[in-house]
Amino acid sequence: xxxxxxxxxAIGMLIYATFMGFIFMGIExxxxxRIQRRVGPPIYQPIIDTLKxxxxxxxxxxxxxxxxxxxxxxxxxxxxxxxIPIANFxxxxxxxxxxxxxxxxxxxxxxxxxxxxxxxxxxxxLGVQRGLLxxxxxxxxxxxxxxxxxxxWGTFKLSEIVALQELHGWSITVPAxxxxxxxxxxxxxxxxxxxxxxxxxxPAEISMGPMVEYGGKHAAILFTQHAVQLFAxxxxxxxxxxxxxxxxxxxxxxxxxxxxxxIFIASIYPRFTIDQAAKFFWKWPTILGIIAVxxxx
Amino acid sequence: MTFVDYxxxxxxxxxxxxxxxxxxxxxxxxxxxxxxxxxxSPLVIIAITYGKLGDGIKWTVDTGVFxxxxxxxxxxxxxxxxxxxxxxxxxxxxxxxxxxxxxWMFALFSVSGLLGVFLSGDFAGFFLFxxxxxxxxxxxxxxxxxxASLKYFVLSIIGAYAMLLAIAILYAxxxxxxxxxxxxxxxxxxxxxxxxxxxxxxxxYALFLVAFGVKAGTWPLHVWAPDAxxxxxxxxxxxxxGALSKAGAYGFVLMFILLGVKLYTDxxxxxxHPLFTYILAWLGAITVVVAGFLAVLQEDxxxxxxxxxxxxxxxxxxxxxxxxxxxxxxAFFHILSHAVFxxxxxxxxxxxxxRTGKTRFEDFGGLAEKMPVTFAMALIxxxxxxxxxxxxxxxxxxxxxxxxxSAHMPLVAGAIFLGSAIAFAYVxxxxxxxxxxxxxxxxxxxxxxPLPLLxxxxxxxxxxxVFGIAPGLVVRFLNKFINTGVAVNSYYSISTGVxxxxxxxxxxxxxxxxxxxxxxxxxxxxxxxxxxxxxxxxGNPVTEDYNLSMRRNFYRPLAEALEFWLRYSFxxxxxxxxxxxxxxxxxxxEGFYNGNVQAYSWYLTIVLLILALWGxx
Numbered sequence: 003x004x005x006x007x008x009x010x011x012a013i014g015m016l017i018y019a020t021f022m023g024f025i026f027m028g029i030e031x032x033x034x035x036r037i038q039r040r041v042g043p044p045i046y047q048p049i050i051d052t053l054k055x056x057x058x059x060x061x062x063x064x065x066x067x068x069x070x071x072x073x074x075x076x077x078x079x080x081x082x083x084x085x086i087p088i089a090n091f092x093x094x095x096x097x098x099x100x101x102x103x104x105x106x107x108x109x110x111x112x113x114x115x116x117x118x119x120x121x122x123x124x125x126x127x128l129g130v131q132r133g134l135l136x137x138x139x140x141x142x143x144x145x146x147x148x149x150x151x152x153x154x155w156g157t158f159k160l161s162e163i164v165a166l167q168e169l170h171g172w173s174i175t176v177p178a179x180x181x182x183x184x185x186x187x188x189x190x191x192x193x194x195x196x197x198x199x200x201x202x203x204x205p206a207e208i209s210m211g212p213m214v215e216y217g218g219k220h221a222a223i224l225f226t227q228h229a230v231q232l233f234a235x236x237x238x239x240x241x242x243x244x245x246x247x248x249x250x251x252x253x254x255x256x257x258x259x260x261x262x263x264x265i266f267i268a269s270i271y272p273r274f275t276i277d278q279a280a281k282f283f284w285k286w287p288t289i290l291g292i293i294a295v296x297x298x299x
Numbered sequence: 300m301t302f303v304d305y306x307x308x309x310x311x312x313x314x315x316x317x318x319x320x321x322x323x324x325x326x327x328x329x330x331x332x333x334x335x336x337x338x339x340s341p342l343v344i345i346a347i348t349y350g351k352l353g354d355g356i357k358w359t360v361d362t363g364v365f366x367x368x369x370x371x372x373x374x375x376x377x378x379x380x381x382x383x384x385x386x387x388x389x390x391x392x393x394x395x396x397x398x399x400x401x402x403w404m405f406a407l408f409s410v411s412g413l414l415g416v417f418l419s420g421d422f423a424g425f426f427l428f429x430x431x432x433x434x435x436x437x438x439x440x441x442x443x444x445x446x447a448s449l450k451y452f453v454l455s456i457i458g459a460y461a462m463l464l465a466i467a468i469l470y471a472x473x474x475x476x477x478x479x480x481x482x483x484x485x486x487x488x489x490x491x492x493x494x495x496x497x498x499x500x501x502x503x504y505a506l507f508l509v510a511f512g513v514k515a516g517t518w519p520l521h522v523w524a525p526d527a528x529x530x531x532x533x534x535x536x537x538x539x540x541g542a543l544s545k546a547g548a549y550g551f552v553l554m555f556i557l558l559g560v561k562l563y564t565d566x567x568x569x570x571x572h573p574l575f576t577y578i579l580a581w582l583g584a585i586t587v588v589v590a591g592f593l594a595v596l597q598e599d600x601x602x603x604x605x606x607x608x609x610x611x612x613x614x615x616x617x618x619x620x621x622x623x624x625x626x627x628x629x630a631f632f633h634i635l636s637h638a639v640f641x642x643x644x645x646x647x648x649x650x651x652x653x654r655t656g657k658t659r660f661e662d663f664g665g666l667a668e669k670m671p672v673t674f675a676m677a678l679i680x681x682x683x684x685x686x687x688x689x690x691x692x693x694x695x696x697x698x699x700x701x702x703x704x705s706a707h708m709p710l711v712a713g714a715i716f717l718g719s720a721i722a723f724a725y726v727x728x729x730x731x732x733x734x735x736x737x738x739x740x741x742x743x744x745x746x747x748x749p750l751p752l753l754x755x756x757x758x759x760x761x762x763x764x765v766f767g768i769a770p771g772l773v774v775r776f777l778n779k780f781i782n783t784g785v786a787v788n789s790y791y792s793i794s795t796g797v798x799x800x801x802x803x804x805x806x807x808x809x810x811x812x813x814x815x816x817x818x819x820x821x822x823x824x825x826x827x828x829x830x831x832x833x834x835x836x837x838g839n840p841v842t843e844d845y846n847l848s849m850r851r852n853f854y855r856p857l858a859e860a861l862e863f864w865l866r867y868s869f870x871x872x873x874x875x876x877x878x879x880x881x882x883x884x885x886x887x888x889e890g891f892y893n894g895n896v897q898a899y900s901w902y903l904t905i906v907l908l909i910l911a912l913w914g915x916x
Contacts, residue, residue: 016815056823062833063826067667067735073820077812084808094808097792097801101700102688106805108723109687115727119735120667122831124847127731131849134724135857138595138717145716149709158701158798214835219823223816280860295709 011091012084016230019083019237022254023229024048026236029258030265037269052225061218064121071117072220075110076227082106083234086241087161089253099158104148107193107238108137110231114224118212129211132276133202136192139280140199144189146291150182151242153298164246172245178297183243185291187263192279193235196268201276236260306348307358307369310379310414313340314386318407325400334397337407338390341383341414345376352376357420367427368420368477373780378417378549381635384758385542385642386410391755392534392646395748396653401442406535408435409543416546421477422466425553430459432546433514436527436539444530451527453877454520458513465506468499478557485561500558500565504575507554508582515547516609517616518586519869524609525593529601529658533649534755536601540608541642545634548615551579552630555619572708576622580703583617584714586610591721592861595728595854600651600658603725604644607684610718611637617715618699621706624784625795629698631777635766636691640683643759647677650748650756651733660728661850665738665831669745674734676756681726683763686719689806691763694770694793698785701795728853736848737831768802 028045035042063069085103087095098106115133118126152158154176155166163173173179192199203211216224236257240247244260247253274282317337321330348356348371355372371379393406412435415428433455440448470476472495473484488495509520516524528540554562555576566574587610594606615637618630650673651666652658667674683692696719703712748756766773771790777783786794791803832841841847852858858865891902 056819058824060824061826062829064829064831065668069820069826073813073816076816076819077809077814080812080815081805081809084812085805094804097799097804099798099800101697101798102800102805105686105688105693112685112687112723112727116730119727119731121834122665122736122848123834123836124849125835127736127849130727130731131853131856134720134727135854138720138724138857139860141720142713142717145713146709148716149704149712152704152797153707153709156797158704158795209835209837219820219826222823223819226819227816276856277860280857291713292710295713299707299709 008093012093015088015091015093016080016083018250019088019233020226020229021049022257023231023233024052024225026232026257026261027225027229029261033262033265034269037266048225048229052222055217055222055225056219058218061220063220064215067120068117068215069220071113071115071120072216072223072227073113074116075113076223076230078106078109078113079227079230079234082109083230083237085160086234086237087164087246088237089247089250092161095161096159100148100152100160100163101158103160103238107231107235110227111137114212114227117220118215121215123215125208125210125214126212128208129202129204129214132204132208132211135276136199136201136279139276139283140189140192143185143283143287143291144193146288146295147182147186147189148242150178150291150294150298153295154179160241164241167245173243178294179243181290181294181297185287185294186239186243188287189283190235190239190260191264191267192283194232194264196264198268198271198274199279200268200273201279204273207273232261233257303348303351303356304358306344306356307371307418310341310344310371310418311369311411313337313344314407314414315411318404318411321407322400322404327398330400330403331394334393334403334407335390337403338393338410339387341379341410342387345380345383348376365423365476366421367424369415369418369424370420371418373776374552375417377631377776377780378545378634379414381545381638382410382413382417382538382542384762385538385638388642388646388755388758389534389538391751391758392537392649393532394751396534396649396752397532402439402532402535405435405438406532406538408432409439409538413538413543413546417549420479422469422481423476426459426462426466429462429546432543433459436543439531439535439539440527443532444526447523447526447530451523454513454523458510458520461506462510465503465510468503468506469495472499478553482557485558489561489564495561497565500561503558504554504562504566507550508578511547511550511554512582513547514550515544515612515616516586516590517547517582517613518589518609521586521590521609522870522873525602525605528605528608529599533601533645533652534752537642537645537649537755537759540605540645541638544608544612545615545638548612548619548630548634551616551619552627555622572706573622576620577708578620580617580620580622580708580711583613583615583620584711586613587617587718588714588721591718591725592857592864594725595721596858596861596865597725598660598851600648600660600663600729600733603729604641604648607644607722607725608637608641610722611641611684614696614699614715614718617711618702621699621702621708621711623702623706624782625698626702626706627781628774628777628783628785629695629702631781632691632695632698632770632773635762635773636683636695639759639762639766640680640690640692643676643680643756643763644684646752646756646759647673647680650752653752654745654748655742660732660853662739663733664736664742664846664848664850665734666742666745667734669738669742670747672753673748673756676753676760677730677734679760679763681730683767685723685726688767688800689802689809690767691765691770692767694767694773694800694802697800698793698795701798705795705797724854724857732848732850732853736850737846739846768806770800770802 027048240256314337321333360367412432419425562575590610597603683690686693686696769790771787792801
């Protein structure tokens with residue numbers, strides 16, 4: 003009845019992804035610090051932070067939905083992760099395709115917003131508003147990049163996209179898909195919540211936005227969620243454009259490449275305001291995206 | 300003769316007759332009993348006929364002048380079933396919100412009208428019931444707001460004349476009104492055996508586009524919808540927006556079935572797509588985006604949902620316009636899922652208005668604690684509309700995505716991506732402004748929604764979850780009458796050849812994920828409950844005197860980013876045209892009826908002269 007091997011793989015992958023996600027967060031902080039000529043925290047710092055938060059003796063809550071928000075976010079992140087074919091592990095990817103995964107990757111932010119809204123803090127509300135507007139702004143180029151990809155490979159199934167790339171070369175070797183990758187990478191910056199699109203949390207402006215009220219174990223869950231999400235999103239990128247991977251090490255290298263590009267961009271550019279971001283997304287990335295989809299038609 | 304043979308007359312007459320009875324015996328309880336009989340009977344009859352359709356149940360009325368054909372086959376059963384579910388929910392809602400026999404009568408008339416439209420087998424019956432439905436819904440709006448009803452009326456009249464003209468052209472050229480023979484004739488016409496020319500077809504196409512576009516609220520004919528949907532009994536809007544607007548979508552389906560072949564040969568193709576469907580797809584895509592943006596910027600709960608309705612029906616039109624089997628599946632599935640989630644939204648609105656008497660976002664807040672069951676229903680509706688797997692709204696949207704992308708309509712598919720993000724934005728506005736944040740003090744004694752409304756909500760909430768987890772149920776039925784190209788692997792899993800969606804596995808893994816997260820939560824320290832005013836405010840103390848929730852102009856930055864586009868509005872354009880027409884008529888009237896006897900005698904002379912020249916005198 004049960005496919006025990008699959009379940010063990012899923013559990014193993016979950017542990018690995020959470021751990022690596024934390025390490026990615028550490029790398030992000032360390033690399034950013036080195037670029038700014040600081041020493042920076044050790045790479046395992048996010049794990050320590052999370053354990054500390056979990057160990058808090060008391061946490062506060064604004065009600066049921068406030069508690070449910072982070073839990074829902076982490077649950078959705080885990081679900082999204084398990085539907086992506088990661089390296090040589092197919093996990094559950096035969097049950098859901100690109101559209102489902104793309105949706106599942108967006109659900110966590112909705113969960114965080116749900117919880118944040120119920121806290122009654124105006125900073126949270128402002129963060130939610132910014133988050134949704136960023137989503138509205140980035141969705142058009144994001145969609146176009148995915149459409150170009152699907153049109154070129156002719157399938158929505160992630161495992162088939164990987165297999166086709168093994169046969170015909172990585173997506174980015176196709177000129178039209180290279181454009182799509184550039185578009186996707188710009189949007190990716192917003193998906194990770196990094197500069198110049200860190201409008202949602204906007205540290206030192208609206209006090210971390212939706213996350214402002216969360217502390218203690220709630221924050222620990224949100225940290226874990228961020229780690230899983232980071233791993234899933236970088237893996238998603240690698241699967242779509244960098245030919246997937248045949249083992250975890252290869253995947254790790256590709257994920258790190260994606261991550262470092264994001265970090266470098268983030269450390270150069272200052273933050274957009276929300277209407278600037280919307281206008282930007284609807285101009286260059288959209289134009290590039292339209293060219294990409296027309297080329298792949 | 301068995302019961303099933305009487306199914307069609309019973310379906311058509313029980314709602315209307317019980318509506319009249321409810322109006323005649325306009326007393327508490329009596330009225331509600333008749334109303335419930337009328338509202339629930341379609342669901343019962345539809346349930347009984349399930350699986351007994353065979354080649355279709357037929358019923359013919361001979362009026363002497365012409366015959367009316369009705370039939371209940373798979374497609375009309377499906378649509379009638381959707382209408383019946385929504386009608387049942389509406390009936391329960393109206394038990395709570397309506398105290399008037401007038402409203403019951405016209406609400407039930409529109410149920411009869413819509414069922415008649417779906418069951419008609421010829422254009423005569425189709426048109427008659429179409430008008431009954433339009434008239435009844437007009438009367439419902441008239442009672443609440445004369446101006447909104449007038450707008451609806453004028454646009455409906457334009458639509459009705461367009462349809463009448465199109466039907467007249469078809470009748471003149473083919474000599475038949477019955478769908479089956481008309482379809483045959485149109486195929487003959489494609490071979491030149493029936494004198495239906497290309498010009499005729501273009502004209503008929505344009506006229507049908509106007510006629511059905513008005514009812515479906517397709518851009519740029521959507522302007523009546525936001526006013527009409529909001530200015531009526533909100534329980535009735537459940538049916539008005541959830542089911543009645545689908546008549547327009549059904550009209551487009553009918554156009555495809557009857558005229559598709561001829562339209563394809565006459566209008567040709569554009570970039571490999573049949574032109575007539577391509578236009579429809581683009582109209583749908585524009586509707587999705589434009590109405591979506593307008594929904595985001597609304598400050599009134601009813602207006603937001605009304606625009607969102609227009610936007611979601613745009614998805615259906617878009618999916619039909621894709622023209623492939625998957626597109627049709629997506630369209631029919633979205634007819635179902637939009638009916639159930641938007642119907643649910645309107646019932647929630649009815650409950651909110653009943654309990655608070657407010658409609659603007661700035662007056663609401665913090666109601667989640669006061670109306671927990673309604674809030675749970677709202678959460679289901681929100682998740683389904685936003686298309687979160689595994690809800691019904693996601694399954695249908697997934698099909699539309701796959702259809703549009705695999706039919707190589709990339710820009711149309713891009714509009715769907717944008718539209719779904721916009722949907723996220725406006726449902727969150729709905730969630731935040733109404734249910735969360737600090738509660739205005741005048742809402743402190745708000746109670747939970749009354750039982751009949753909650754029953755109505757439950758009727759609509761169940762399909763949202765059931766058909767979300769088991770999309771195969773719906774697609775399997777759709778496979779009976781469309782060549783969908785969507786394979787049903789099991790009740791839970793559907794696949795399109797290029798993609799798969801196993802709703803049960805997504806649901807299960809989501810539950811597992813929630814369980815893992817929940818475990819972390821439970822094993823963490825106990826959480827202490829603190830009030831909403833105890834939040835981080837950079838050191839500023841928060842008191843109850845200041846309501847810190849953002850309720851007005853929530854999406855102001857978006858309005859700023861869209862400033863250029865918001866300057867143009869079809870609504871204002873039509874208003875200006877109407878004003879010009881009114882001024883012109885005034886000018887004519889004042890010019891001719893100037894009260895001068897001499898002028899009147901001149902008119903008389905001129906008329907006599909014309910008649911004399913004509914040879915009448």
